[in-house]
Amino acid sequence: MLHNHFPLEVSHLVKTYALKNGVRVEAVRDVSFYMKPGEVFGLLGPNGAGKTSIISIITTLEKATSGSARVFGEDVDSNPYFTKKQMGVVHQEIVNTGFFTVNEILKFQSGYYGIRNNNERIDYLLEKLGLKDHREKNVKQLSGGMRRRLMIAKALVHSPKVLLLDEPTAGVDVHLRESLWQFVTELKSEGISILLTTHYLEEAEKLCERVGIMNKGKIVFMGSTQEAIAQYSTKKVYIEFNSGEAAVYTETASAGLVEILAHHKIQFTDIKNIKIEEGRLEEAFSKMVNT
Ligand SMILES: Nc1ncnc2c1ncn2[C@@H]1O[C@H](COP(=O)(O)OP(=O)(O)O)[C@@H](O)[C@H]1O
Ligand SMILES: [Mg+2]
Known part of the structure; x- marks a missing residue:
């Protein structure tokens, strides 16, 4: 049983x-x-x-x-x-x-x-x-x-x-x-x-x-x-370019890196450094209960 x-x-x-x-x-x-x-x-x-x-x-x-x-x-x-x-x-x-x-x-x-x-x-x-x-x-x-x-x-x-x-x-x-x-x-x-x-x-x-x-x-x-x-939070993509410039993109947590770069028309060869901060449950939770 x-x-x-x-x-x-x-x-x-x-x-x-x-x-x-x-x-x-x-x-x-x-x-x-x-x-x-x-x-x-x-x-x-x-x-x-x-x-x-x-x-x-x-x-x-x-x-x-x-x-x-x-x-x-x-x-x-x-x-x-x-x-x-x-x-x-x-x-x-x-x-x-x-x-x-x-x-x-x-x-x-x-x-x-x-x-x-x-x-x-x-x-x-x-x-x-x-x-x-x-x-x-x-x-x-x-x-x-x-x-x-x-x-x-x-x-x-x-x-x-x-x-x-x-x-x-x-x-x-x-x-x-x-x-x-x-x-x-x-x-x-x-x-x-x-x-x-x-x-x-x-x-x-x-x-x-x-x-x-x-x-x-x-x-x-x-x-x-x-x-x-994946559904309710965002991830942050920090990019440092070879030119010395830097940018941060906030993306849906489910988005893939290739997709993100294509969307922002970024070439791999222009990137010096990249850091990804994954989405957190805390953010997803806040969205769902609107706190
Ligand atoms: N014995 C009780 N009599 C009246 N209201 C209650 C009683 N226990 C809980 N509540 C009410 O029910 C709601 C849910 O409480 P509770 O189950 O303790 O929530 P949580 O554990 O998620 O904080 C709250 O509005 C609380 O005030
Ligand atoms: Mg309780």
């Missing part, structure tokens, strides 16, 4: 919150997407786009107004025991879980999934996430970055096949951010499918082979990261 379905498939998801004053917030408006096995899929969008609402529905913290979420073909509401076992989730908000130690928290979490002796897995995760020397500390004694890593370890104790990371690097320093990217790459190579929400476009460009870009509750782009860049 596991092999015939996508690790995650969300279809026609709608989430409308009703506020106390009767105002309705249409947080998610008919969103559909799927994740392929072993890929890092980026769910991107500015604050308030609806990303966390989608994660909350997938993990059954919130109920969808309509539409469905399926994990390996099983509906999250009809079969939560199965779907939760397949998934690990790191929520955007870090929960401050009182006075238990890192070690205890990971043992409890293993027990929650019915895994009795999980020491090997726990040791592995503590090592990978740089928490080995902090295992006897309680949460209050951890820095923000350590708490974030603990949440990731906690999400992985039961060796899930799907990992949901909601803004895992928000408020995290550059060093930790890079080591988390490294870790995500390692998990991917182990075959885990990863859903990453982020508003760091550099991160998405580095890690995600496909992206769904959201704005105001709707998907405005769905496809490969390279397609997004």
Whole structure:
């Protein structure tokens, strides 16, 4: 059964919150997407786009107004025991879980999934996430970055096949951010499918082979990261001529060099130096959400 379905498939998801004053917030408006096995899929969008609402529905913290979420073909509401076992989730908000130690928290979490002796897995995760020397500390004694890593370890104790990371690097320093990217790459190579929400476009460009870009509750782009860049961004071509003159041309990211030179009636033999700055996801994203 596991092999015939996508690790995650969300279809026609709608989430409308009703506020106390009767105002309705249409947080998610008919969103559909799927994740392929072993890929890092980026769910991107500015604050308030609806990303966390989608994660909350997938993990059954919130109920969808309509539409469905399926994990390996099983509906999250009809079969939560199965779907939760397949998934690990790191929520955007870090929960401050009182006075238990890192070690205890990971043992409890293993027990929650019915895994009795999980020491090997726990040791592995503590090592990978740089928490080995902090295992006897309680949460209050951890820095923000350590708490974030603990949440990731906690999400992985039961060796899930799907990992949901909601803004895992928000408020995290550059060093930790890079080591988390490294870790995500390692998990991917182990075959885990990863859903990453982020508003760091550099991160998405580095890690995600496909992206769904959201704005105001709707998907405005769905496809490969390279397609997004090629369709919606520009590249810059810097040319230094033998004459000593220089020029910079801004071109669509998909344009080839031969085509660009022909268009500007530039002869190869007149060029002394050429530098190409490829298009970036950040620019494509800005165009799509008009920020
Ligand atoms: N529990 C809630 N009650 C009412 N409105 C909410 C609730 N959670 C989120 N929202 C609203 O839904 C919209 C989408 O929020 P969210 O899913 O958190 O977006 P994102 O994660 O992309 O920043 C926002 O307008 C937000 O204020
Ligand atoms: Mg969010």
